[in-house]
Amino acid sequence: MSRAFELARAVRGTTSPNPAVGAVIARGSRIVGEGATQPPGGAHAEAMALRQAGDLAHGATMYVTLEPCDHYGRTPPCTEAIIESGITRVVVAVGDPDLRVSGRGLEQLREAGIEVSLGDGAAEGAAHYEAYVHHRRTGRPFVTAKFAASLDGRIASTSGDSRWISGPQTLRWAHQNRPLFDAMLVGVETIIVDNPQLTARPEGWSGPVPQPLRVILDSRGRTPLESRVLEHTSSSPTLIATTSAASAEWSEALASRRVNVARLPADENGRVSLASLLDLLAREHGVVSLLVEGGGEVLGSFFDQRLINKVTAVVAPMIIGGDAQTAVRGRGAERMRDVLRLTHMSVERLGADLLVTGYPGNPEHELDVRIRPAGQADVDAVDQLLASQIIERPLKCEELLTEARAGDVVIWLATSHGSRTDVQGKAQPFEDVLGVAAVKFATDRASIPCLAVRPDAPASVAERLRDSCEASASGRDAQWLTLTTSTTIGLSEEQYRSSGYRYYRRDADGSDVLIKRLHA
């Protein structure tokens, strides 16, 4: 299967809108046929491998990176060819997310008596097909943001000089990376300031380099006619996305140079609607994967609109400071809870630079959050949590720890669990504390003297902690549960009221005490 992926990787960037597939036919340990997806209209990987294997396919096993197709497109279905060849076993890494295929290819093979197994190489397949899967599910390109910044987030010196933030190995990597994308996008400011060619010039690439479609975001039609990005448009096509604000003369001059000018709807700021652009790229240009290279305003707009599916950031070992330009601008995140967090982050070195890769993740959906009582073993961790100011206003909680040890207080922890890949590539399990709450028992009633969650915790964490406090108070037969709004962080007074808490009295320090009847 790893050989099949090798074959598939070698054709990345040449197959869209079809997926890059690799197929290997083996008899025991002997490979009798290999193939990879040909450019659109050409043969599929399975057909290529079968052609090479000929009669040797009879009784052999096929390893294929993606579920074989079962429908007539520009080529006949691969399932038919496999069945006819006499292959007796098919090993598939990833099921096809394409609704025309999904599961039916495997079914068809099984019905013909072929032994089918799915999932060998699934992890490798998930990475290899991330763009394809996204595209098939959403109808839009998979968008990767790329930028290179200093350790303090700058992309140029204060005078605007940007050569070179990243080192030679990173520049080489960038040219190796570009041909893997169907299209790459920059803003017109980048064209005006840097006048780049926007072509892929990788080292040691065998055969002609697949050139991504060059896309320029240019709402008002300011791309200079002498820009280098407008040259060589036959080998490296260029599309300028603009709005009705661009002049007719300008777009005619471009059309005469075989540059594709797309007039798209404008958003409320008069800028090209990015959603319309993504739809257009997928629909009319077969773009499955798009690389957004900048500048800062363009990246900011994509991030603001949550249109980025992957981030590749190069961190260069330098400090620039001052008011030098930053890598991502746009509107930005107003509150910490709006910040775009990355998951599945990995890091590698490119010479002296770091390449950091991650995927925007919604922590609410991604996190495995659990609520559990804090045990004796957690006292230090809770202590530390409070002392480290991860939780705001912790002071009122401190004394509770002593009482918790005596049994008059139960402390609940909200924790998130998972595993992270360390720099050696090994998975390391972790438990992070997201929040803490305490219930204190008195003769006839209980109180929540403290409930606090980290500001970056998912919204449901505070509610789940409150639920657990209520449950433990009920368990001790308390009739009423009280709390002071000033010592619970994460739920508003309104949220308490809407779940049955009522105004009770004003506390000594002026904050409101709420009460809820637990047993009717």
Add this chain to the structure above:
Amino acid sequence: MSRAFELARAVRGTTSPNPAVGAVIARGSRIVGEGATQPPGGAHAEAMALRQAGDLAHGATMYVTLEPCDHYGRTPPCTEAIIESGITRVVVAVGDPDLRVSGRGLEQLREAGIEVSLGDGAAEGAAHYEAYVHHRRTGRPFVTAKFAASLDGRIASTSGDSRWISGPQTLRWAHQNRPLFDAMLVGVETIIVDNPQLTARPEGWSGPVPQPLRVILDSRGRTPLESRVLEHTSSSPTLIATTSAASAEWSEALASRRVNVARLPADENGRVSLASLLDLLAREHGVVSLLVEGGGEVLGSFFDQRLINKVTAVVAPMIIGGDAQTAVRGRGAERMRDVLRLTHMSVERLGADLLVTGYPGNPEHELDVRIRPAGQADVDAVDQLLASQIIERPLKCEELLTEARAGDVVIWLATSHGSRTDVQGKAQPFEDVLGVAAVKFATDRASIPCLAVRPDAPASVAERLRDSCEASASGRDAQWLTLTTSTTIGLSEEQYRSSGYRYYRRDADGSDVLIKRLHA
């Protein structure tokens, strides 16, 4: 020796201005005595170990992390005690940079007939004593800058919310890290906005935590009297560095709270002179290591004045964007050649965050630059270098590669060499191309059709390439060497003229052609 360093590390933060030393006395594989430096005025590591070993020291070997002292300070010299004990062999990791000691401790021991060896554990020693060595050589504290920023360099959301950029593991690390410093510094803005305690509250620390001196940079005397940093000044002393601009009432109010107010000279912007502050900290407070934690203006000022000796930056996996605050401000680097580059960069993970550590390095002094002719094996690399736009205006150079293959052109490369630690901690050798120059031979004269260096290359690289071009032209008996200023990047016309090049003629494209006589 590794046990000796363990002992030394355990007392870091408690010994300044003395170095943290560990000593182990062994007979074969059996340890008979161990010791580490006691707080100032107490015994040195060697004395502690000798005390434990007693008569067993006779004929034993002492492993000690730093050269033993040979002078009377607050304790008698360790060399005497070692000689008296009957120790027959001393193994030392690092020689003492203190001029009162340097080499004389070892000499003294050798004269007494003790076998002395130096350098076992030198690498570990260099890291352990980096602050001490800097302090002894310069008389100033070793300054470490620390900040935590998003992947796009932000330290808060656009509304100013900074809780929490870094994750819980990073916050834990920060508290473990602080006690290793003699002092930590923030600006008054941080005090006003965040009101931090600025104490070290590490998890699982055995014994009382050594609290760094808290230093506030407050040029105009704005620290509020109710700030948390002004509490607990007996266990955790506080010093406010200000200028004559601060009011007398304010400083009297602080003095009555046992806060040390130091009025220092102002710089041309009316701010506390940082150089004066560093001198004061070293001279009057025994500060060997200082941690500067922010905010952005404070870090920027330290970076602008090149007063940072080490950078520890936490990169959090998030994108914030907009006009959110950045980690390092100040005046900043105007040109790319002014940018502060970090060498010896290492990276580790703290939960989901990355901890990046590096040392500001002047590439001119740090780089091992070599000039060598490009061979057949380099053609691809040079091609790539030119195509990748690492060198500006490369187009005129391209055709030269063909001629180089034919022998009519010699291409010189400037390369830098070294090794970098990869993420697995292994040293990886590298060669980076910094510049390229070509000499083209005609019948009676030679020309330099292209000379170009990366803008971030040390200033001497262009000169060294020119020297090599001249040398190879002389070698072929050319009488004259010409060049067009528009195709050589890295040396100005003035620099050429001052080394013998004269105006010759105007080229077709309007640029000047210079000529130099090679043989008189």
